[in-house]
Amino acid sequence: MVTDIIDVVVEFAIARKAIWDVLVEPQTYPRLFAGIGACDQLDANDEHPTLNLRVGGEGLEIRMLQVQLRIGREGDSFELHCPAHGSFATVKLRETGGMTRVYVTYFKAARVHPLLEQLPNQSVVAWTMAGLKRVEDLIHGAPTSVLVNGEDSPMKLQAGVAKRMVMSGVVRTFRPDVGLKQLGSLAKWGFSMAGGYAAAAAHSPQQAAIIDDRFTSSFEQLHSRSNALAGALTALGFGGTTIGLLCRNHTGMVECMVAAGKAGADAVLLNTGLPARQIEEIVQRHSLSALFVDSEFEQLVRYLPAALPRFTTDEPPYPIPGRSTLEDLIAMRRPPEKKPPRAGRLIVLTSGTSGTPKGAKRPHPKGFGTVAALLSRIPFTTGEIMYVPSPLFHTWGLAALQISTAIRATVVLGDRFDAEDCLRRIAEHRVTALIVVPVMVNRILDLPKHVRDRYDLSSLRVVASCGAPIAGATVLGFLEAFGDVLYNIYGSTEVSWASIADPADLRMSPTTAGRPPLGTRLGVLGPDRRPLPVGLTGRIFVGNHMLFDGYTDATPPDEADGMLDTGDIGYLDASGKLFVAGRDDEMIISGGENVFPRAVEEALSHLPQVSEVAVVGVPDHEFGQRLAAFVVKRPGSGLDSEMIRNYIRHRVSRFSVPRDVTFLDALPRNATGKILKRTLVVPT
Known part of the structure; x- marks a missing residue:
């Protein structure tokens, strides 16, 4: 147990004022001292600033501490008081001959967290010196803001991938003939959605693959129907071209994406919220050879050139004159090519929140590493029941669908999101994983408690959110209401994933974007494209094997040392967690x-x-x-x-x-x- 008084003395070749300016800034402590997850200044009517600190982490109890920052003589000394526990720390700075000595004295430190009752004084001394060393690095500009998870060591990365594949059950099989069929499917179609569904059909042909509002498809049915649809696309001359999909979440959209890949056609996933004018621009820009459209969006494509072939992807309430449907194409029963010259790619449009959406070419997953990356931070397992209300034309909805094939998950699709209906589906299908965008998290949390209590959500293990920041207050409210099930994924159309915050990260630091998953390199760089010190804000760059293949209609983002510029500003903290301050242009x-x-x-x-x-x-x-x-x-x-x-x-x-x-x-x-x-x- 630590003693009542602990002294720490550290000397730096730094001017006293530089150290002072850092130490009296409240945000220094969560950024540079491990075990402090957040710091909020309270609206208190006191002469001294009152700070609310979250302390704990690494499996430890998280406690809230109210600390007063009491400045003594400017540039010379200050105190951090914790009145509720009767403990405090004094900090004094003395400068002599260009050297500054920092004196820190703790009084009754054991009272601020139960862990300290079990530790020796040296642990507190080492923690203090480590934090002050980061202060020194920040002042000197040490290039410490780079994190690598396995990417710097091929052997470490391969071992990590193998471990995740075994733990999740992806590669487990007890029948060699089944394993050979799976490998044969992957050899033919690659680690694409086509290959994923073909491999799943070889392993578990009768298992439900997709459940939507109309019917349920097994892996074998989806594989067979997409084969027939791919054959029709090739017979009609669309193989090797670019087609467009304007659909909500349903089986027909999935069949179109898989069939396009088998036919060697690129598929542009159109945002269902686009106006007719932007759809027309995208059709022209990508030279679409055909358009597959849900019947409800007919008014958006009505004035496109009559020569552009259109096909209906859902079951309209009434036939559209002269329009063929997916069922008509599948009924042609044309066999697909044995293997197209190249696998078709999926083209996702950027959100367009700051202007016209750009087309981003998504790469095919490169082996099991893509699956292992997400599994290293999110505990998906084989046989998952995954509900995906997040749009499939969005990078995150699409990524979840791609991962679902590898873990042979049953995917429940909903074409519209309603918060209470979402809970109903979870209870009805015994959903284990929910794939959402942040506004859906807000809407679920906004439901009155008596409404939430109507539904049995005990099956739910994972709520994975991606696409925008989640407010810290919402994070804490959701964890309190639903338990430790929330995972926050930070990424973009261009870089796929960058970091993932698990429930432990979010309880400690509610606004964090988390840590890089397996096979990911993350850096916070300055204007010179060199790494900044931990705690300093700069541009976020990301490197992994799923970086996009470029825009179809725009200049690619900046690159530095194999990493792409996300366009976001943020920093890394002492514990290796990423925080995003916002868009650079905001x-x-x-x-x-x-x-x-x-x-x-x-x-x-x-x-x-x-x-x-x-x-x-x-x-x-x-x-x-x-x-x-x-x-x-x-x-x-x-x-x-x-x-x-x-x-x-x-x-x-x-x-x-x-x-x-x-x-x-x-x-x-x-x-x-x-x-x-x-x-x-x-x-x-």
Whole structure:
């Protein structure tokens, strides 16, 4: 057990002021000292700033500590007081001949966490010195913000992949003949969706592959029907061309994607929320040879050139004159090519939240490494019952579908999302894994408790969210309501995945984007494309074997040392967790200060009166730019603009106070749930 008083002394060849400026900044502690997961400044009427720290981690109990930052003499000394526990730390700085000595004294340290009752003094000393060493690295600019999970060692990576494949049951089989059929399917079609479904059909032909609102397809049925559809595509001259899919989530869309791959055709996955004008642009830009469309979207494609062949992918309530359906094509019973010259690729459109959507060519998974990457951070297993309301035209919905073939999961598809209906499906199908985008997490959590309690959700082990940040308040609320099932995936159409936060990460640091999965390299780089120190904010770059194959219609993002620029700004903390501050193009400069809207959004999300919030930068005559907040209030709340400004003034900084506050009934979103910030306009 640690003693009541512990002294630590460290000396650095650094000016005292440089160290002082870092140590009196509250965000230094969660960034540079392991075991501190978050730090929020409370709106307290005290002369000393009061900080709320989350401490614990690594399987330890997480505790909340309220700490007062008491400045003594400027540049000389300060104290961190924990009044509730009667403990504190004093920090003194002394500079002599260009060297600065830092003196830290702890009093009653054992009271702040039960772990300390079991540790020797040297553990506290070592923890302090490690944190101060990161302070030194930050001041000197040490290139420490790079994380590698297996990518630097081929042997380590292969061992990790093999371990995940065995643990998940992907490669387990007790019949050599079945194993040979699986390998034969992969040899023919590769590690694509076509190969995945063919291999699953060889292993478990009668197992349900897809369940949608109309019927259930086994792996064998889906493999057979997609073979027939691929043969029809080839016979009609669409093999080796580019086709378009405008569909909601249902079996027909999956059959089209698989058949296109077998026919060697590229498939452009069109966002169902696009207007007719943008669909026309995409048809022309990609020179689509055919379009496969759900009947409800007929009005969007009505004025496309009459020469463009169109096929109906669902079962319309009434026949469309002169229009063939998927069933008509499958009924042709044309055999597919033995093997096309090249496998067809899937082209996913970027979200288009900042402009026209770009076409991104998705690569085929390269062996079991793609599956192992996600399995290294999310505990998917074979035989999973996976509900996917996230759109299949979205990178995350598509990735989940691709992974489902490798683990032979039964995928439940829903063509529209409703929060209560989602819970009903989970209970009805005994769903074990739910694949969502963040707005769906919000909608589920917004359901009244008595509504949630109607459904048996005990089968649910994984809720995997990707596509946008989740507010820290929402993360904690969801974990409290549903247990440790939430996983937050950070990635993009261009880099696939970058990092994954598991429930332990999220309980410790609710706003974290997590850690890189197996086979992933992640770096936070400065303007010179060199790594920054841990804790310092810079551009996030990612490298893995699933980086996209380029845009079909735009210049690719910047590259550095084999990693792609995500376009996001963030930092790594002392524990190896990534935090995303926001998009590079969202940062504003107000009065000479760099300000990120997400910090304000996070702070406002903790207000119980706030349901949703978006913050954007707008031009300002005096400061160059200023922030504007758009808020959706919960029913019956008495929140007003001045209350919001005062709250931010005490929680973030004066430069982050939104001058404009607009209350809306709902925030504008695209079909994947992302907020369309470019459409938000400050009232004049």
